[in-house]
Amino acid sequence: MIATLQCTVIDCPDPAALARFYQGILGGEVDEAYEDWVWLKPPTGARFAFQKVLGEYRPPRWPDPEHPQQFHLDFEVPGIEDMAEAQERVLALGATLLHDSGGERRGFRVYADPAGKPFCLCYGQNG
Structure with a gap:
């Protein structure tokens, strides 16, 4: 094994909104410390990160x-x-x-x- 999965990163126009959408499905905590990068830490499994697309989505x-x-x-x-x-x-x-x-x-x-x-x-x- 070379590495373990840290997170799945999803590009989107509104990271906070999409993190809250997936929080509604998976539960867990949303960390909105940054405007262009938001974490979702579900109670089980790997984390998700939502990254703001620069330019046209x-x-x-x-x-x-x-x-x-x-x-x-x-x-x-x-x-x-x-x-x-x-x-x-x-x-x-x-x-x-x-x-x-x-x-x-x-x-x-x-x-x-x-x-x-x-x-x-x-x-x-x-x-």
């Missing part, structure tokens, strides 16, 4: 290859019975639904966060 447009997603995050929901509540909560935080795989035993739903970056709520992936 071009959000991805999933699944448009002219505006690629660059990366995405997958969040596991305990089961399909929890998906409706999870969706309601991320939409209330400012997410936009992009795609529902429609799977009844295994599946995922793709959303855009407030900065336009895609993320998924998944269920049944490890079962």
Whole structure:
């Protein structure tokens, strides 16, 4: 091993707002000590950092290859019975639904966060 993961850095136009969005999903503490770099320290897992884009921000447009997603995050929901509540909560935080795989035993739903970056709520992936 050469190193361990320190954090995942996400470029965006408003670091504090996007950190609070993901705090609504993961919990944890937001550190807004700097205007252009904001930390989210979830109770479990690696930290996230949100970095202000200097200049024009071009959000991805999933699944448009002219505006690629660059990366995405997958969040596991305990089961399909929890998906409706999870969706309601991320939409209330400012997410936009992009795609529902429609799977009844295994599946995922793709959303855009407030900065336009895609993320998924998944269920049944490890079962």
